[in-house]
Amino acid sequence: MNAEVQQEFLGFVxxxxxxxxxxxxxxxxxxxxxxxxxxxxxxxxxxxWRQVEDPENYARRIMYHEYLSWWRRWGRREFVTADVDExxxxxxxxxxxxxxxxxxxxxxxLGPRQRAVLVLRYLEDRSEAEVAEMLGCSVxxxxxxxxxxxxxxxxxxxxxxxxxxxxxxA
Amino acid sequence: xxxxxxxxxxxxxxxxxxxxxxxxxxxxxxARRRAQRRANAAAASLVVIVLLAVATVSGGPGRQLSAxxxxxxxxxxxxxxxxxxQVLVPxxxxxxxxxxxxxxxxxxxxxxxxxxxxxxxxxPPDQPRLAVLDTHTGAVRWFDLPERVEQxxxxxxxxxxxxxxxxxxxxxxxxxxxxxxxxxxxxLDLPTNHVVTRLAWSGPDxxxxxxxxxxxxxxxxxxxxxxxxxxxxxxxxxxxTGAVVRRVTVAATWxxxxxxxxPRILLTRLSSRPAGRAVVxxxxxxxxxxxxxxxxxxELDWPGAxxxxxxxxxxxxxxxxxxxxxxxxxxxxxxxxxxxxxxGLYPEGTKYFVVLPATDLPGPAAPAVF
Numbered sequence: 001m002n003a004e005v006q007q008e009f010l011g012f013v014x015x016x017x018x019x020x021x022x023x024x025x026x027x028x029x030x031x032x033x034x035x036x037x038x039x040x041x042x043x044x045x046x047x048x049w050r051q052v053e054d055p056e057n058y059a060r061r062i063m064y065h066e067y068l069s070w071w072r073r074w075g076r077r078e079f080v081t082a083d084v085d086e087x088x089x090x091x092x093x094x095x096x097x098x099x100x101x102x103x104x105x106x107x108x109x110l111g112p113r114q115r116a117v118l119v120l121r122y123l124e125d126r127s128e129a130e131v132a133e134m135l136g137c138s139v140x141x142x143x144x145x146x147x148x149x150x151x152x153x154x155x156x157x158x159x160x161x162x163x164x165x166x167x168x169x170a
Numbered sequence: 171x172x173x174x175x176x177x178x179x180x181x182x183x184x185x186x187x188x189x190x191x192x193x194x195x196x197x198x199x200x201a202r203r204r205a206q207r208r209a210n211a212a213a214a215s216l217v218v219i220v221l222l223a224v225a226t227v228s229g230g231p232g233r234q235l236s237a238x239x240x241x242x243x244x245x246x247x248x249x250x251x252x253x254x255x256q257v258l259v260p261x262x263x264x265x266x267x268x269x270x271x272x273x274x275x276x277x278x279x280x281x282x283x284x285x286x287x288x289x290x291x292x293x294p295p296d297q298p299r300l301a302v303l304d305t306h307t308g309a310v311r312w313f314d315l316p317e318r319v320e321q322x323x324x325x326x327x328x329x330x331x332x333x334x335x336x337x338x339x340x341x342x343x344x345x346x347x348x349x350x351x352x353x354x355x356x357x358l359d360l361p362t363n364h365v366v367t368r369l370a371w372s373g374p375d376x377x378x379x380x381x382x383x384x385x386x387x388x389x390x391x392x393x394x395x396x397x398x399x400x401x402x403x404x405x406x407x408x409x410x411t412g413a414v415v416r417r418v419t420v421a422a423t424w425x426x427x428x429x430x431x432x433p434r435i436l437l438t439r440l441s442s443r444p445a446g447r448a449v450v451x452x453x454x455x456x457x458x459x460x461x462x463x464x465x466x467x468x469e470l471d472w473p474g475a476x477x478x479x480x481x482x483x484x485x486x487x488x489x490x491x492x493x494x495x496x497x498x499x500x501x502x503x504x505x506x507x508x509x510x511x512x513x514g515l516y517p518e519g520t521k522y523f524v525v526l527p528a529t530d531l532p533g534p535a536a537p538a539v540f
Contacts, residue, residue, distance in 0.1 A: 006198060013194035025188035026181055035191045042197030043204060103180040122174065123181040154173055 247275035276328035
C-alpha cells in the first residue's frame, strides 16, 4: 500500500465516515457495533482502493452484508443495547418525540433484512431497485420486506393512520 | 404525518445519536494485519484434502472411536475447577493444571487444544490462534489461524484439529495439521441459511456438522428441502473437501450436547410428556451417521437433564447428569439404563469434563479410567 493510496483513502474516510457511521448506527443500534461495521468495510475497501470505482457504495455494500451475517451469528442480543434518547423535550414537541421513540422501539424489533431495507429506503433514500442491488436480492423481495416492516411499525405508531396505508397487509 | 415520513424522521434522528470515530488509521492497521494473515495462510496453502491424506497415511488405521472391539471404559481427559483446568498426564495417571481453556484432547491423550487462555479478559487478540498443549512435557505450541475459531476437535489419529469459524459466522471450518503446522480454511456445504452449531469428526477423513437455520435470515435456501424449517436441525457429514456425503434431519427439540466424535451420536431432550409431573425424565435417541438412521426414543430413569459427552466401546455413552450437582453417569440407550459412575469425587464447583473412550492407554493412566 503506497503513500498516495493511503492519503487518498484517509481523505475519503475524513469526508465520508460520518455518513457511513450514521448508516451503521441505524443498522446496529450500537456505537461499538457501528464502529466495527465501518472499520471492517474500510479495511476491505483500502486493499481494493485502486480497483473500486465507487468506494462509498463498495463500503456500504460490505456493511450491509456484514450486518446481515452478524445477525445470523449473534441474533438480536448484539443489537438491543442502545438506549432510546431520553433527553427532556419541550411540551409542544412531546407528541412528536413520543411517536418517534415508538417507531424506533419498533424498528429495533424488526428482523435484520427488514431493518436493512428500511434504512436503505428511508435513511438513504434509495429506490427499491437500488436496495435490491445493494442487498443482492430481487426487487419483489425488497418490496415485500418493506411492506411487512411498515405493517409492523404501523402497529407501534400512535399517530393517526393514513387511509392510504390501511389496505396494505403483510 | 404519514408513517413513511415518521419512519424517515425517526431514522434520521436515531442516526444522529452516533458519535464520531477516528477510523482511518484503525482501518489501515487492520488491513495490514489482514494482509499478513493472508500471507501466513498462503504460505501454508496445502488444500485440506492433502492434509487429510497425510493424516490418513501417517495415522494408518488410527484409533477408531467406539470400535466394537475396543474395551469398554472411559477416561476423564480434562476437567474445569473454579481456579484452573486439570489435564490428565497419561504417563503418570495424574492431572496437571493449566490456564489454557482446554476444550478438546486428542484420543491418545497426548495433546490438548484450546482457543483461548482461560483468564483472558477484554476483547480477543487481533491474531486468532490455537494452542496445543503436549500433556507429556507441558510444552505449548501456538498456531496462527486465518480466522477466529470455536470448538476445536481432534481427528481420530490425533494429527488434525478441526474447528468451526466463529467470525465470520459458522459456515466454514479451519483445519490445522499439528505435525506440519499447515492451516486450511474449508468452506462447508450447508443449506443456504444454516449456521453451524457443532462440528466434530465422524471418522478418520470425515467431519460432521450440526446446523440449523440462523435467526430470521429471510428466504429459505432454494433446493434445500427443510432448510428453512425451524423445527429441524441437520447433521451433515462432509468429506475432506467440505462436500456433503450424507444428511440426517432430526427435530429441533433434540439437544446435541458437547462434541461426541464417532458415527453414533447421542441426542437428549427433556421428556415430551405433558407437564404436571414433579420430575421430568430425559429422553435419548441415537443417530448413526454411517447409515443415516435415528434410533427409537427411549425415556431414561434419571431425574434431570443430561448432556452427552462421549461414546464408550460397548454402545453406551458417558454423560454428565444434573441432579443438585454434576455427576458422571453411563447411559445405555439400548435398555434405557443409567448407572452412576462418579459423584462428588471432584472439588466443589468442578464442571465441564472432557471425557474420552479409554483404549490402549499407558498403564499409569489406568486409575483415571472407569
